Amino acid sequence: MQHGPAAKPARRPRADGERNRARLVTAAKRAMTELGATVSLEQVAREAGVSIATLYRHFPTRETLIEAVYRQETDSLVDAAAQLTEEREPIAALREWLLLFVDFLDTKQGLSEVLGTLIGGPDGLYSDSSVRLASAVDALVSRATETGPLRADIEPLDLLRALGGVANVSPDKNWKRSAIRMVDLLLKGLQDDADIQT
Amino acid sequence: MQHGPAAKPARRPRADGERNRARLVTAAKRAMTELGATVSLEQVAREAGVSIATLYRHFPTRETLIEAVYRQETDSLVDAAAQLTEEREPIAALREWLLLFVDFLDTKQGLSEVLGTLIGGPDGLYSDSSVRLASAVDALVSRATETGPLRADIEPLDLLRALGGVANVSPDKNWKRSAIRMVDLLLKGLQDDADIQT
DNA sequence: TTGATAACCGTAGGGATCCTACGTATATTA
DNA sequence: TAATATACGTAGGATCCCTACGGTTATCAA
Incomplete structure (x- = not known):
């Protein structure tokens, strides 16, 4: 006061x-x-x-x-999101950024606690990196859903959480292949080429 | 000896x-x-x-x-897998079982440590429930890929891990909707209606 | 029924960690 | 150089992990 x-x-x-x-x-x-x-x-x-x-x-x-x-690396991710938005088409930008995110997880060996801090949910917004990461992926996804044929009913952070789950395995395993395939699987699932039966 | x-x-x-x-x-x-x-x-x-x-x-x-x-609940999941295999078509069986798995996660409030123990990766096979859960989902997925039009290049356990990642948020949040949507997104991504560009 | 014994139980304690209080030392400014 | 805000380390209470050890109890055989 x-x-x-x-x-x-x-x-x-x-x-x-x-x-x-x-x-x-x-x-x-x-x-x-x-x-x-x-x-x-x-x-x-x-x-x-x-x-x-x-x-x-x-x-x-x-x-x-x-x-x-991890401040530096999250900064890099946020910067990359902005750059990819300018240089690439919406879906390609999203895909490449998700692959960058997989790389990020790779260097961390999939530390679940790190993920909990960075993308641990809406309550985790106390963390500064958390909000910046969330808004970055939000922008990428919303751009992709506006201009491209993507479904819009997925919480963008959930994509990161799903990848984090795949990464959450014991160290020195080649989980990266799994994560990359998961990226494509998620993107393919997002393609709204037909209506989804509930 | x-x-x-x-x-x-x-x-x-x-x-x-x-x-x-x-x-x-x-x-x-x-x-x-x-x-x-x-x-x-x-x-x-x-x-x-x-x-x-x-x-x-x-x-x-x-x-x-x-x-x-969680022995009892994992037993239920394994039993349900067998039953769904008999009573449902391959893809529907897989989908319903994944939804059951989401329910299972829901009662656990997405405890990441529990997941780490149950589906924490190939090294986590020391746990008995782990192997039984893994073989159950393996069977469901392989049946779906054999008879149905599903891609086969996804590690079945990764589906569970992805769902676990979505569930890994702070408690008393309605993450369940996200998880259910994720189930359909994963299944849609698995549909091999076209070839995937690498 | 009663004794033998295997199985079970709780107390005690060393080692490690988390987190805070408090007095001392040091770098910056006047 | 003197003054003071700022940073530092030691010390210690509380908690937790995990193990050793001797007392207690339930089961089985006679």
Whole structure:
């Protein structure tokens, strides 16, 4: 409720703080892709050479840490969606973007917890990456359903969730083929070339 | 490696043991559907009015407990698969069974950990329910692809995984509509009415 | 019926993790 | 260089996982 002299001039953030933050993200990325997103936060702090309290100060919850770890990649996905929208036809754009999403899942080895954070449903909107990812796929799908012959009664996020389910298997398995086939299967299912019997 | 006088006569299991086992399963079922499959095992034991050691004696791992909890329902699913195979046409049988599977997920509120145990991939075959569920859906799909016009290049379990992904959202959401639409979308994608461009 | 014994049970505890409180140290600004 | 906002680490309570160990009870044989 402060209504004083506007906002403070805002001191420059301390260098050690930002350095430790970066170290934490790096360590968490390595640990999560190796051991899964349920890795002990204390272990992440240890590998970053930082105390556990510092980790909690920078990332109050596990979700905020996960989001920071995958922030760059989700940014790439969002950017790619915009670019594909400009350069490709609606359906092709959607298809290629879904394949990019599969690639993204591939580097994560299909970590279900990551998915839960990123596309875990409408309640998961607390996450910033979540909303941006959702609006990106929303735009792609709605464009495809407007101009192209696609059904419109599918929740766009469900496409991502379905792919996430396929990816949610044990590591070092070649699930990627399955995921790619699933992309085409979903797209083919979306083609509204005839009316669907309920 | 015992090659002695064959097998022991096998004393009848103690009544208190079986009673406690049943109590544990009941408590676990309630706790898991309410709080998720990651619920504390100590809490399950408390709610069952039993010590934690007793829980571990009956169920050495969390997976064995989960399997016991959902044993009955997976049995029902397997039985239904056999029955639908007899009474329905291939594709209709597959579709109805998938809808039953959606119902099954619905009662679990889409617990991702449960799915991980039941359809968590080829490495998850240590679970008994897993193999039986997998062979059931395998049979349904292969029958549909043999007699009906369905593509055969989809791993049957991936259908379940896709549905599981859709179900993997936060509780008390009406995701069931999405899941049902996903069933039809998958089936429509499977219809091999034309060749697919790679 | 009664004793023997296999099977079951709970208490106790080490190790690990989550998360917070609190006093100290350091980088930035004046 | 002095002042202070900011960040840091140690310490610790609470919880959970899982195992070891000795007491207790239900089953079976005599």
